[in-house]
Amino acid sequence: xSNFLADIRESAGQIxxxxxxxxxxxxTALNLILNSMRIVVSSMLEISFAFLAIAAAGLLYGPVMAGxxxxxxxxxxxxxxxxxxxxxxxxLSAFIQGFLFGMFFYKKKVTVKxxxxxxxxxxxxxxxxxxxxxxxxxxxxxxxxxxxAIKAVLxxxxxxxxxxxxxxxxxxxxxxxxxx
Numbered sequence: 001x002s003n004f005l006a007d008i009r010e011s012a013g014q015i016x017x018x019x020x021x022x023x024x025x026x027x028t029a030l031n032l033i034l035n036s037m038r039i040v041v042s043s044m045l046e047i048s049f050a051f052l053a054i055a056a057a058g059l060l061y062g063p064v065m066a067g068x069x070x071x072x073x074x075x076x077x078x079x080x081x082x083x084x085x086x087x088x089x090x091x092l093s094a095f096i097q098g099f100l101f102g103m104f105f106y107k108k109k110v111t112v113k114x115x116x117x118x119x120x121x122x123x124x125x126x127x128x129x130x131x132x133x134x135x136x137x138x139x140x141x142x143x144x145x146x147x148x149a150i151k152a153v154l155x156x157x158x159x160x161x162x163x164x165x166x167x168x169x170x171x172x173x174x175x176x177x178x179x180x
Contacts, residue, residue: 024065052166056167070097105167
């Protein structure tokens with residue numbers, strides 16, 4: 001428990017470091033670029049790889065900073081490309097996403113087991129719980145649909161493999177001291 005709190009405190013301290021702020025700004029921009037290339041399946045279902053930038057932020061800067069980066073990216077993303085009305089639930093989800101990746105990867109070795117666990121938690125929490133909840137509150141849509149379940153099952157191995165490749169690369173670059 002003390003390591004958990006120490007990691008939270010250290011991650012919050014990243015906010016004061018110029019290096020972390022510039023790296024966070026670049027990951028925010030990368031998130032926005034990746035999000036602009038999302039694949040729209042229907043008005044209630046999209047496929048995006050923007051989470052990879054937030055996961056990298058979690059590995060590099062920890063849960064608090066990654067959550068803040070995700071919130072900033074979500075807010076800027078809404079103004080750049082409004083997709084319906086602004087809803088704070090999605091901003092809360094963005095923070096939780098960054099925090100989740102930070103908890104799984106900050107100061108921890110990137111392993112296949114850890115990436116599968118993080119990807120599985122991400123899929124369950126966002127594809128089956130929070131996003132359907134927010135869409136139900138906003139539009140009255142069904143809390144679960146077969147299309148969403150199929151998308152989650154099909155995208156899980158792709159998302160997991162990409163997450164592993166990206167985070168392993170970021171980890172390698174970080175260990176060589178070439179990252180912010």
